[in-house]
Amino acid sequence: MDLLGAALAIGLGAIGAGVGNGLIVSKTVEGIARQPELRGALQTTMFIGVGIVEVVPIIGVVLGFLIFFAS
Amino acid sequence: MYEFPVVHIGGIGFDLSSIIAITVSFVITLVLALFAVRNLSVDNPSKLQNFMEWVVEFVHNTIASTMPLEKAKRYISLGMTLIMFIFISNLLGLPFGIVTEVSESHHGPVTVAGLEIASADEVEKAHEDGKHLAYAWWKSPTADLSVTAGLASIVFVLVHYLGLTQNTRHYLKHYFKPYPIFFPINILETLTKPLTLALRLFANIFAGEVLISTILLLGVFGIPLLGIWQGFSIFVGAIQAFLFTILTMVYISQATVHEEGH
Numbered sequence: 244m245d246l247l248g249a250a251l252a253i254g255l256g257a258i259g260a261g262v263g264n265g266l267i268v269s270k271t272v273e274g275i276a277r278q279p280e281l282r283g284a285l286q287t288t289m290f291i292g293v294g295i296v297e298v299v300p301i302i303g304v305v306l307g308f309l310i311f312f313a314s
Numbered sequence: 315m316y317e318f319p320v321v322h323i324g325g326i327g328f329d330l331s332s333i334i335a336i337t338v339s340f341v342i343t344l345v346l347a348l349f350a351v352r353n354l355s356v357d358n359p360s361k362l363q364n365f366m367e368w369v370v371e372f373v374h375n376t377i378a379s380t381m382p383l384e385k386a387k388r389y390i391s392l393g394m395t396l397i398m399f400i401f402i403s404n405l406l407g408l409p410f411g412i413v414t415e416v417s418e419s420h421h422g423p424v425t426v427a428g429l430e431i432a433s434a435d436e437v438e439k440a441h442e443d444g445k446h447l448a449y450a451w452w453k454s455p456t457a458d459l460s461v462t463a464g465l466a467s468i469v470f471v472l473v474h475y476l477g478l479t480q481n482t483r484h485y486l487k488h489y490f491k492p493y494p495i496f497f498p499i500n501i502l503e504t505l506t507k508p509l510t511l512a513l514r515l516f517a518n519i520f521a522g523e524v525l526i527s528t529i530l531l532l533g534v535f536g537i538p539l540l541g542i543w544q545g546f547s548i549f550v551g552a553i554q555a556f557l558f559t560i561l562t563m564v565y566i567s568q569a570t571v572h573e574e575g576h
Binding site: 284287290291293294297298301302304305308 | 379510513514516517518520521524553554556557560561
């Protein structure tokens, strides 16, 4: 059961991170396509957004590792 | 999985591998900074001087994107320290690792300079199970929650001290904006900011290192995968260092800049 919990934590976190990052990057690409001169600022904001969105899924991954290696 | 050599002195556990790693990272950052400012020249800059000037300009632009330009100059040294220290710390655990194993014939506690790492009972139990007690002596310092929590605490103290001293009325009033009923939510926000700063950096680097030890279990066939993963980890290390710095600057600007709109 422990291993199932760890797998669920990592898997569901991966879904959240994937969907979230996909939304961020797709909007950034759209913005760059509309205004190519803003590419630098949009890229920077994209990386900041990705970093913020990925916090909770990565915390889930670390908890999954802890459960996996403690069992 | 490897254990970390934790020494208990006076009830507090000191992780020896973290202490060694922080010292190495600090020495490397200091030497890099000192060498970059020797023999400064305007007409004929050395490559290191050129690189460091690029870093200064990058950090200055980063800070300027969050707060008005005349305030940005004060925080350049803070920004440069954070980004250089965190980036070098993130890279430290990638090239190699140092692991020592407790041999089968060893009985009694495992000690380092007279201080105990593992008690005699743990050694006996591991030998009964047939497992080797392996200790890792080298890792990225930021792969330890204590180190990242220390960095986040510094940022936390700095943000609130700067907010209180430079912008007192507006800093205290912003806890009750937009409506006084938001006060508990604002307090929660204030507490979660350093928490997420610490956890983000720790989780990213720790997960990277655990994956390195997992890939190593594949043996020879894992070498190309290890190369790819190490390259990606360099990228992640740079992004996390940049993110820590820019979020610090955003929090400082939220606390200190007198907003005109309200």
